[in-house]
Amino acid sequence: MADVQANQETYTVPSPMPSPVMPFLMDVSFNWEPITSEFFEAIKELKLGELLHDDLFGLFEAMSAIEMMDPKMDAGMLCNRGREHYAYSKAIELKILKWEEVSLKEQIGIMDTTWSCVVTWLDGHSLAQTVFTNLYLHKPHRLGDRSLKAFCVAIYKLIDLIKDFVARGLVFEEEDFQPMVYGYRLNPDVPEVRSIAMLKEVEDELNRKKRQLVDEPELEQDLNAVIARIRFIKLMLQAFFGLSKKDINPNSVAECTKLLSLCSDLIPVLISSSSRSCPPHYVSEIHGPVMVGFDPLVNQRLLPPTFPRYTHIKTPSEAYKRLDELFGRIRQVSKVCSLTSFHAALELMLEVSSSKPCIVSRSIMQLLFLPQCSRAGDTINFIDAIRDAARTFISPPVLMPRSGLLSNPQAKEYLECFLGHCVRPFSNLIQLCGHNRARQREKLAHLLEDFANLQDEAERVDAFLHSLSKKCENARPHLACFGTWVLYHTLRVMIMFLLSGFELELYSTHEYHYIFWYLYEFLYGWLISSLSRADSFLTEQENLNDANRKQRRNKSKTKKKVRPYAREIMLNQALQNMCGGYYKAMVAFKKDRKIPLPHPEFDCEQVRYDHRFAPFINVLLTPPPVQYNEFREMTTALEQSDSRDLYNTGCKHFHQARSILETIHNPDQEVNDLLRIAKTNFIVLKLLGTGHKHDSNSPPDFDFSLHHHFPIIKI
Amino acid sequence: MSISEGQLNTTENHSQIPGSFGKMKLQSWLNKSLKVDMSDGRVLIGSFLCTDRDANLILGSCTEYINPKVCGFNEEPRILGLVMVPGRHIVSIHLDNSQGISNDDTLAKKTMDAT
Numbered sequence: 090m091a092d093v094q095a096n097q098e099t100y101t102v103p104s105p106m107p108s109p110v111m112p113f114l115m116d117v118s119f120n121w122e123p124i125t126s127e128f129f130e131a132i133k134e135l136k137l138g139e140l141l142h143d144d145l146f147g148l149f150e151a152m153s154a155i156e157m158m159d160p161k162m163d164a165g166m167l168c169n170r171g172r173e174h175y176a177y178s179k180a181i182e183l184k185i186l187k188w189e190e191v192s193l194k195e196q197i198g199i200m201d202t203t204w205s206c207v208v209t210w211l212d213g214h215s216l217a218q219t220v221f222t223n224l225y226l227h228k229p230h231r232l233g234d235r236s237l238k239a240f241c242v243a244i245y246k247l248i249d250l251i252k253d254f255v256a257r258g259l260v261f262e263e264e265d266f267q268p269m270v271y272g273y274r275l276n277p278d279v280p281e282v283r284s285i286a287m288l289k290e291v292e293d294e295l296n297r298k299k300r301q302l303v304d305e306p307e308l309e310q311d312l313n314a315v316i317a318r319i320r321f322i323k324l325m326l327q328a329f330f331g332l333s334k335k336d337i338n339p340n341s342v343a344e345c346t347k348l349l350s351l352c353s354d355l356i357p358v359l360i361s362s363s364s365r366s367c368p369p370h371y372v373s374e375i376h377g378p379v380m381v382g383f384d385p386l387v388n389q390r391l392l393p394p395t396f397p398r399y400t401h402i403k404t405p406s407e408a409y410k411r412l413d414e415l416f417g418r419i420r421q422v423s424k425v426c427s428l429t430s431f432h433a434a435l436e437l438m439l440e441v442s443s444s445k446p447c448i449v450s451r452s453i454m455q456l457l458f459l460p461q462c463s464r465a466g467d468t469i470n471f472i473d474a475i476r477d478a479a480r481t482f483i484s485p486p487v488l489m490p491r492s493g494l495l496s497n498p499q500a501k502e503y504l505e506c507f508l509g510h511c512v513r514p515f516s517n518l519i520q521l522c523g524h525n526r527a528r529q530r531e532k533l534a535h536l537l538e539d540f541a542n543l544q545d546e547a548e549r550v551d552a553f554l555h556s557l558s559k560k561c562e563n564a565r566p567h568l569a570c571f572g573t574w575v576l577y578h579t580l581r582v583m584i585m586f587l588l589s590g591f592e593l594e595l596y597s598t599h600e601y602h603y604i605f606w607y608l609y610e611f612l613y614g615w616l617i618s619s620l621s622r623a624d625s626f627l628t629e630q631e632n633l634n635d636a637n638r639k640q641r642r643n644k645s646k647t648k649k650k651v652r653p654y655a656r657e658i659m660l661n662q663a664l665q666n667m668c669g670g671y672y673k674a675m676v677a678f679k680k681d682r683k684i685p686l687p688h689p690e691f692d693c694e695q696v697r698y699d700h701r702f703a704p705f706i707n708v709l710l711t712p713p714p715v716q717y718n719e720f721r722e723m724t725t726a727l728e729q730s731d732s733r734d735l736y737n738t739g740c741k742h743f744h745q746a747r748s749i750l751e752t753i754h755n756p757d758q759e760v761n762d763l764l765r766i767a768k769t770n771f772i773v774l775k776l777l778g779t780g781h782k783h784d785s786n787s788p789p790d791f792d793f794s795l796h797h798h799f800p801i802i803k804i
Numbered sequence: 805m806s807i808s809e810g811q812l813n814t815t816e817n818h819s820q821i822p823g824s825f826g827k828m829k830l831q832s833w834l835n836k837s838l839k840v841d842m843s844d845g846r847v848l849i850g851s852f853l854c855t856d857r858d859a860n861l862i863l864g865s866c867t868e869y870i871n872p873k874v875c876g877f878n879e880e881p882r883i884l885g886l887v888m889v890p891g892r893h894i895v896s897i898h899l900d901n902s903q904g905i906s907n908d909d910t911l912a913k914k915t916m917d918a919t
Binding site: 122139 | 826827831839849853855856884887889890896897899901
């Protein structure tokens with residue numbers, strides 16, 4: 090403690106910004122001449138709407154001006170100032186801010202409000218408008234109250250850790266996170282261990298105090314509330330420290346998740362005891378209740394003039410619930426480091442990503458998968474991971490142990506080169522899972538370019554190895570092994586790209602038919618065939634292994650035939666059928682004029698089609714992109730048929746999907762949801778097929794509440 | 805003041821009614837520093853860029869000053885950048901007619917000297 094106090098003067102937070110005086114104003118004296126009446130006289134000559142300006146200045150520039158005296162834009166307006174804002178030291182002087190003997194109830198209030206601010210910051214607001222509205226955080230080391238001081242220092246540490254996660258995770262965008270610290274020094278020179286020890290000391294001290302209490306139930310409950318809060322931040326800090334270590338291993342991650350579980354256990358206590366806090370200092374019209382020690386406008390002048398004026402700070406109970414959710418997500422993403430296979434990790438990350446996690450859990454997920462986070466430095470490990478991934482996917486003969494193919498130096502070189510080229514697209518795919526959902530779409534489009542090149546190379550490597558393997562004895566053909574593997578991923582990226590349009594609500598209903606058509610007619614079909622191919626390759630290899638084993642050990646072991654991709658194939662078949670059902674239903678809706686169409690004068694389906702499939706059309710060779718004229722050729726025949734027939738065939742598709750989904754063993758939540766969607770749509774289309782509501786022109790409704798991508802049709 | 809004369813000439817060509825005196829006056833003030841007192845006691849200093857019939861004023865590179873006599877407290881000036889002041893909030897306007905002090909002018913002179 091002594092070293093901390095000795096240095097306390099050096100912890101002062103520097104004045105966050107130099108005083109904003111324009112340089113040329115400083116040494117210049119003006120000679121002001123009043124022109125008010127002249128000016129108001131002169132403008133009378135202007136016509137209504139006429140602007141007087143220089144050649145270089147136009148209406149466009151004028152649009153970006155901030156409007157003075159508009160309470161939403163003008164931060165300097167009196168109503169936005171309210172009252173004078175005291176700097177920390179002045180507030181102490183005037184005894185507005187207590188810095189010693191802060192009562193327990195006030196401490197509860199300050200801690201709870203600080204958490205509210207932290208959670209609001211994590212929602213993408215600026216630190217200046219959230220956490221640093223807490224005046225105690227401006228100079229935590231000057232605080233005389235030990236528990237509040239330990240808490241404030243720990244908050245600094247936590248913010249610093251979170252910022253570090255996000256900065257190293259490299260998956261944030263400006264809409265996710267505000268890294269600006271406005272000149273506050275986040276890292277007061279207290280080592281991490283010391284910060285935790287401070288909390289520990291305070292916890293012990295408070296516990297001692299509690300034991301000395303005699304028959305003071307109110308005070309005891311307040312003490313319990315403060316102790317719980319200190320304990321909570323201590324556990325959280327320990328967990329985050331653990332996760333931030335550079336040399337992280339599954340054991341230490343397990344330790345951290347245990348700590349986070351303990352944090353989660355404390356949440357109900359914190360929520361129930363937050364009612365013990367002192368009442369707010371005052372209630373502001375704009376900012377709502379303001380806790381003692383907080384000033385929502387203290388940093389107003391640090392913000393750019395056009396900054397959003399007010400930040401809605403969450404309530405403490407909401408904040409604690411959000412923290413609980415965060416701990417849950419971190420526990421989920423931390424499973425990623427116990428996964429050894431690339432595909433399993435990718436699946437987990439895709440699954441996590443579809444639940445739209447927050448930036449902290451997304452960043453931690455990235456860091457846990459690639460702990461060094463220098464993605465280049467980790468290339469060697471990553472090549473091994475990719476080699477394993479390709480081997481488990483389709484077991485290419487060249488990657489099998491004792492493969493004769495590798496004795497050929499050229500084959501070896503080609504293989505290494507190909508695997509090296511795999512690193513970037515695949516690590517991009519991993520990184521993409523960390524980005525927010527809207528950004529994922531644009532990144533998927535770029536990723537397709539990389540995969541197109543990779544596909545080309547994979548096919549050439551396959552061809553070379555195949556020609557080589559023909560010369561070898563007793564070798565399996567090497568036809569399209571890597572090709573199939575890359576194709577599988579390309580198709581998944583394509584499907585993700587198209588489906589993300591539904592999730593982001595980019596498509597109009599009149600566009601649905603060709604999106605579903607593309608998915609139904611091509612992507613899912615190709616995906617299934619690539620999986621079946623991999624399946625048969627693996628079985629072939631398995632048989633070969635068995636044969637070898639039998640030869641060597643002469644021991645017959647009847648192994649159960651497993652088709653490793655059976656489940657994935659079935660799921661994709663179901664999805665293909667559902668897309669078919671949607672497609673046919675959409676065509677029928679169009680025929681029945683149930684879908685509002687854009688005005689024909691402004692509509693060109695081809696332009697829309699080309700735009701929607703642009704990333705496929707411009708870059709891909711394999712799988713071949715389907716052009717608009719091909720789409721027209723293939724679909725005109727179907728569009729001639731009667732709408733009732735279309736409903737009925739769509740209905741059959743959903744029926745098919747349903748029966749496939751029902752045969753999947755151990756259905757997870759997604760399969761169950763899809764099953765419900767398929768069943769409902771089956772009934773709806775069946776009704777429509779009988780001519781129900783045939784005459785009504787009211788458009789059908791597409792309800793995406795059950796699944797991001799596959800809607801329930803409602804009529 | 806050669807620059808502002810030049811401006812006057814060029815803008816004259818563009819103005820629709822060349823004889824209009826008020827407009828010429830406004831044109832001559834363009835890009836000069838104005839000091840605008842606002843109804844809430846703040847003072848804005850920036851270069852005059854644009855106006856219209858309702859005296860809505862656009863000032864570039866604008867700085868906001870607090871008049872402590874009116875507002876009751878003092879603060880450092882603040883840079884606002886491009887600002888539109890609605891005409892109804894303007895209390896008074898002052899023009900800076902001190903000669904040759906604007907950075908642009910001195911810069912222009914220096915470059916002229918150099919060549």
